[in-house]
Amino acid sequence: MDSKAYERGMEMLRKMVGPDVMEGTVERVAKFSPDMARLVVEFPFGSLYSRPGLDLKQRSLLTISSLVTQGAVDQMDFHIHAALNAGLTPNEIVEAVMHCLPYAGFPKSLGALGVVIRIFEERGVTVEV
Amino acid sequence: MDSKAYERGMEMLRKMVGPDVMEGTVERVAKFSPDMARLVVEFPFGSLYSRPGLDLKQRSLLTISSLVTQGAVDQMDFHIHAALNAGLTPNEIVEAVMHCLPYAGFPKSLGALGVVIRIFEERGVTVEV
Amino acid sequence: MDSKAYERGMEMLRKMVGPDVMEGTVERVAKFSPDMARLVVEFPFGSLYSRPGLDLKQRSLLTISSLVTQGAVDQMDFHIHAALNAGLTPNEIVEAVMHCLPYAGFPKSLGALGVVIRIFEERGVTVEV
Amino acid sequence: MDSKAYERGMEMLRKMVGPDVMEGTVERVAKFSPDMARLVVEFPFGSLYSRPGLDLKQRSLLTISSLVTQGAVDQMDFHIHAALNAGLTPNEIVEAVMHCLPYAGFPKSLGALGVVIRIFEERGVTVEV
């Protein structure tokens, strides 16, 4: 076991999202399968996000585009919160989903926009029109 | 027909890639089906890329991630060239593909890396190790 | 901005679905992001559906198959309503989903059938067995 | 019509899952479209699962991996029940989802784990940690 990657990963996760999002995602997995949680924390968050080549805002754009493209609406909550916390403006996040229209297709982009609308409402975030 | 969107799109395309890449992609489509070419030029490049909300480097990251995620290796050439021309460094492009590992999965990320390796070799681009 | 494509798109949309479906889809997007709504209306509905090469029934078949194949169950409501309004019979719609079994796979075809069952029940549509 | 394949398929299905799961899946389809139900029963369960080349536990692993990879969370209930009934241990099922992490990507594997957690809770199944 690589306890350093795990610790780095948990630190990164706490930097990315608040304790309530952590509880609904990482901690829920950890209670059921600590091994799965460990792998999920260690590899992306412990080994990848902490690399210097790209900053958190750039990584957020990459992640959002991948989630939109694979239609992973259930996993978007975490990463929309993380994108706002990383400093992407609400308008940049909407623009990112819009940019996916021709690449991921309209159905997946519209499905993703539904998640963005819901989270912005929950957090009281507004977009400038 | 929206001739302004088309003109804006062609201008954007010429800004994004060189004439040889244009010939192998847009012009090949235009020769076969001018209508398809028009739609492909107008919507993404005439209406979307020219929007102010995100710059070309950010749009390149979003596009690369979507292409990696859907395994669109045949359409990556254009966008790896465009990413380099937009000012993403070779290392940022490799890091972007690496970031897709947990999201798009390893098979699609490795497939995409194969395209990156080939194009970097063709253009004589080197990554700092 | 291409106001003609937008007007053509809105006209096409009103021809395809009733005001209640419009409200739950296009208008909900327009309230949140008028720009996203504009792109979604202009390109597919203003520039594509209105083209003469295929009629609305043929376009419905193409759309249903694409949605089934990408598992876009949340975006199917609109297009099942549109398919019925375009004149596809309930049996043709079920047969279309059935035809997707070997191409999209059984899980996605069965997921899509669930949407069809629900909408047919909501609209009081019956299939001849 | 191939009544033998249908009978073989129904027999296989009853061997794979209990009457309550059958009712929520196969019988619900059969009530709406007997033809669709017939095709769904005959081909996979009547012609494929009953073949001698792989046993039910091996077929469960293949099915779970395919469902995880295509994000077919709504169709996983049936096959998690079937996997338990075929004799895969709860830990093997969790390990199978974990094995999909690098192949299907983390978002789809985590989405699938959510289904596994729910079904294990419903059936009172526990994993050894």
Place this chain on the structure above:
Amino acid sequence: MDSKAYERGMEMLRKMVGPDVMEGTVERVAKFSPDMARLVVEFPFGSLYSRPGLDLKQRSLLTISSLVTQGAVDQMDFHIHAALNAGLTPNEIVEAVMHCLPYAGFPKSLGALGVVIRIFEERGVTVEV
């Protein structure tokens, strides 16, 4: 074994494509794995295509859209030939690929167009511009 479904399937296949396409697809599979070939012939072509609910032109549209959407460029040859033989005009086939742009996304639609261009050239088929 359901020899009638197999015979119906082989008859349907011979109606859909010429002997040279048959040799490169069905017969190549049959030589390697007769069981796989049997399943591939029986279910889609013996049990599904021969159903009365939709004609071959409608089924071609559904199939093309599914193949475009899943990026199955290697399996498109067979079905572009079948679409032409079923009576879809070259322009309808191109229009069908165009219709997929917003649904399947531009990369997959452009990838599919590449196959259409190649097959039309091979068969000397021209589109009216």
Place this chain on the structure above:
Amino acid sequence: MDSKAYERGMEMLRKMVGPDVMEGTVERVAKFSPDMARLVVEFPFGSLYSRPGLDLKQRSLLTISSLVTQGAVDQMDFHIHAALNAGLTPNEIVEAVMHCLPYAGFPKSLGALGVVIRIFEERGVTVEV
């Protein structure tokens, strides 16, 4: 860096495939981007494959099904070689691809079978008909 996971991963890889396959895959990546190679070796092969919950034959079935389902034909070579080396019989591998027909869809299963045919020919492997 977790040098133990890397060493475990390299050991696992050498157990799974011969030196020629290693050279065309892992070593080609390592030459271009040692960091990418490290992540690819450490996580799946160093942390996952070596876990006790499932044996290599079971992991091969899971991997093959995921690759078939996502149409990752270019990444199948490695894993078909690995499956044979793990002790899956040629017939079990073909049966596994066959089992994917209803789940991954026929186009992706047939695409995968093409890879299996080629590798079996290259290795002189025969299936019992």
